[in-house]
Ligand SMILES: Nc1nc2c(ncn2[C@@H]2O[C@H](COP(=O)(O)OP(=O)(O)OP(=O)(O)O)[C@@H](O)[C@H]2O)c(=O)[nH]1
């Protein structure tokens with residue numbers, strides 16, 4: 001756990017966490033605050049359901065990207081060109097309003113001898129998505145995790161997402177998309193690599 005706290009400051013220690021009972025009580029307070037009655041039949045099980053659902057929606061705090069990215073392999077017949085996994089869907093929650101962010105991540109890297117299992121890239125998106133996030137932070141974290149563990153020649157991450165806090169409330173603009181990118185290594189220094197990444201992401 002200490003390694004997780006050190007490398008991923010968003011995560012807290014198990015001992016700092018409130019109990020299940022305390023979390024359920026907090027949901028009861030919010031239900032009363034919203035104007036409802038947590039003792040009515042339909043809401044009796046709701047605090048337990050919400051807490052269980054939060055466990056799943058915020059399960060990324062209990063996982064470290066290094067653990068899933070640790071397993072790499074080299075036997076790819078000298079393949080050294082771009083590997084792109086695009087259209088990885090994710091649901092996250094914004095750290096300002098705790099309302100969903102719904103989007104897709106496109107993640108590429110230029111191997112330097114070793115490659116990752118493809119599913120591991122989608123798992124990293126899950127690990128950072130299932131936390132309270134800003135889109136910028138999530139984009140940078142995915143890129144950094146792959147850069148640090150695989151040491152590839154470059155990493156490119158593009159995330160496109162709709163923020164429900166801008167659609168359901170506040171400014172109420174439905175359908176707007178936010179794009180964020182992080183480029184490292186050759187994707188940062190070689191405009192041609194960056195352009196090829198963008199073209200491949202955009203091609204249908
Ligand atoms: N940069 C960034 N901003 C975000 C993200 N998710 C939500 N926000 C914004 O965070 C800001 C929080 O602004 P505040 O003025 O503190 O909060 P607010 O009064 O609820 O703002 P409104 O949403 O404009 O009603 C809003 O502009 C949100 O649109 C994100 O991933 N990245």
Ligand SMILES: [Zn+2]
Nearest residue numbers: 094096097165
């Ligand atoms: Zn928000």
